[in-house]
Amino acid sequence: MDMKTLDQPRYSAIPTVLLEADKPTGEQPMELFITDEHTEHYLALQAGGDSDRGQFTGLGGWIGLGGLGMAFLLMINGKWESVPMGLIMSAAFFLVPFFWETLRPLPLPILFNRRTREVYFNHEGVLLHAPWDGITAVANEYQLVGTHIGGMQSTSLEIRMWQFETPEIALMVSLGPPFGKSLAMQKGFWEYIRSYMNNGPYFDEQGNHSESDAFVKSQLAVQPNMSGWFKDTFNDIKKRRMESDGKNYLGGSDVVMLVLTFLFYPWFRIQELTYSLAKRRSRNLWPKVVTERLKANGPITRLVDLEHEQGVGVSKAS
Template sequence: MDMNAPEQPRNNSTSTVILEANKSTGEQPMELFIVDEHTEHYLALQAGGDFDRGLLTGVLGGMGGCAMIGLGLIGALQGKFDITYMTFSIGIPLLLVPFLWETLRPLPLPILFNRRTREVYFDHNGELFHSPWDGISAVANEFQLVGPQIGAMQSASLEVRVRKFKQPDTALMISLGAPFGKSMAMQKGFWEYIRAYMNNGPYFDEHGNHSESDAFVKSQLAVRPKMSDSFRRTRKQIKQAKQEAGGKNYLSGHHVIKLLVEPILYPQDRIQELTYGIAKRRSRNRWPSLVTDRLKANGPTTRLVDLE
């Protein structure tokens, strides 16, 4: 058995629920900051950590490197090329070294739900595991984490079983996201999100029914906004506050601080997102052709279990 999240102590009142692909839990679909890609053909869930990939490049390159390069450009405009040489020799390595280190290291491959072939893929240390979607079931466990600092914190895990390709006797239970801070209702809602995608997708409404519009899906994915969009969101909040206040005393100190700080942090956030995106695209090449071919619009429709 393999768990993406470390095993946690559970109390005696642990409750376990079996969730099935063809049965509704009664909850509305809910995305829990786990979906990395929601496309017409496959759903990718982040797995294995490294969610902050690109942060080092953003901090060193966005804050330090870009600042030094900017100073160098100012020096060049003033004809002070000695300053330009010095700042470029510091700023460029501050940007390139962490960028190369974070993009050349492969990201953990995501958990893939393929709508076309109706199956699940998972990579474990370079070995391919899979499961047909039809007939699949998930195990949801609700428990409490108890500690002197956190007190009693309710948590719930959500796991599915996959089997090794061409070795079906070898199976893993994989966690669909970390259980910390999640309730049973939240995990049921996330299972409904996956069910709606696989059974009625690629787009669906708040009840999980098929929809030609992607409005509900976008609203769910927008709950985790990009950090680089923070300045735009602040301006939108200020505009709304101005309308509500009739133009009188609408600008708070909190808004002023955000207007000053967020533009400074924009290069860091933008570079972090760019670095993560490049690392993710490079990591896709690690999937075997059996998987990548089936993710294409015109790829094979046979399931891996059929090949076995």
């Protein structure tokens, strides 16, 4: 497929915009809630859902903590005969979902490697890759209409990638779900990726290189962080206290929110830790040619260069 012509029927009925690696989109960089990791050497984008992995462990751990509290009360009251069963039940509520959720591999992300300037993706166990230099993303804007949602503006954003050592097999890989995203939003997201690869790892509001990670942190901070809900609520109350000048600043809803976020904090925190552990375990699923290139001192040869050395046919994007 020649992405410069885009003469396929798939793209003939809807407006198509080509976004290139070396050309600005005119939009400011914008992260769209799917960045899993933003490091000095690679950018990882969630590619297969499961971002809520760990919720069952969080719920089980939350119930288990309650069970530990009950066991403690039984010990204080001298009812030792019921304590062992309470401890076993508390441990089971946490350990059963913990092992189930951490031992199952997470879908591997789409990786943008700054060191080697290439992109990796694992599709059903098959390694796909594409050189960054010269890459083109395809953005398609369309209207999604339904009886329950009305009209929803959506825009897909895809790049073409090739199977490693079999470049005649290619796939269009979506950079996140298109639903509810405008063309301007997808351009901003492409600008975020472009700024990272060309000017990163850190950059400012205009996409220019920056020694400070302040702008990147401000973008990533918008992502939902349930364990930070309690901290945000507490800081908001604390701020209003400083601004109240002795006046009554605390309402009933503030008390309820503070208590609820405090009570649910263990659940959310356990969920996030479980997801983090499952993610680290899943990294072992990447082939060695990828994992060694993600290291700070790893090789900088691209996979397409390895294909050249092996005499494998090379894709047009190389």
